Amino acid sequence: MFALDHTNYSRWLHLHIRVMCELSVKHPKVFEQFNAGAFVVHRTTHIFSSITLDQAHEQENSTIKGDDGAIGLTENPAALRKWIAAGPAIARIIVEFENAAGGGIIFQQV
Numbered sequence: 781m782f783a784l785d786h787t788n789y790s791r792w793l794h795l796h797i798r799v800m801c802e803l804s805v806k807h808p809k810v811f812e813q814f815n816a817g818a819f820v821v822h823r824t825t826h827i828f829s830s831i832t833l834d835q836a837h838e839q840e841n842s843t844i845k846g847d848d849g850a851i852g853l854t855e856n857p858a859a860l861r862k863w864i865a866a867g868p869a870i871a872r873i874i875v876e877f878e879n880a881a882g883g884g885i886i887f888q889q890v
Contacts, residue, residue, distance in 0.1 A: 821835075823836070
């Protein structure tokens with residue numbers, strides 16, 4: 781954080797460490813899920829190639845958008861609501877199609 785000049789992250793690092801150390805006591809269910817690996821998505825069978833949920837979400841957005849596929853969503857509230865409702869289902873269908881075709885990635889969320 782210091783090397784990359786992320787000052788806000790470095791200011792709150794001590795609090796993050798404290799919260800993580802107290803997680804098993806204050807929030808045991810969250811701690812259990814955290815230890816089970818429920819905070820990552822596995823897109824391959826390799827355990828070390830897991831990615832965080834927000835990164836996986838961004839990748840799904842880029843899959844749906846493609847090249848100029850979803851431009852101007854934030855300017856149109858109706859289109860944005862449709863995107864929020866249908867986006868995950870469309871991404872799942874695309875991944876299932878790619879897997880069936882033999883060229884896709886394995887998508888598995890823990």
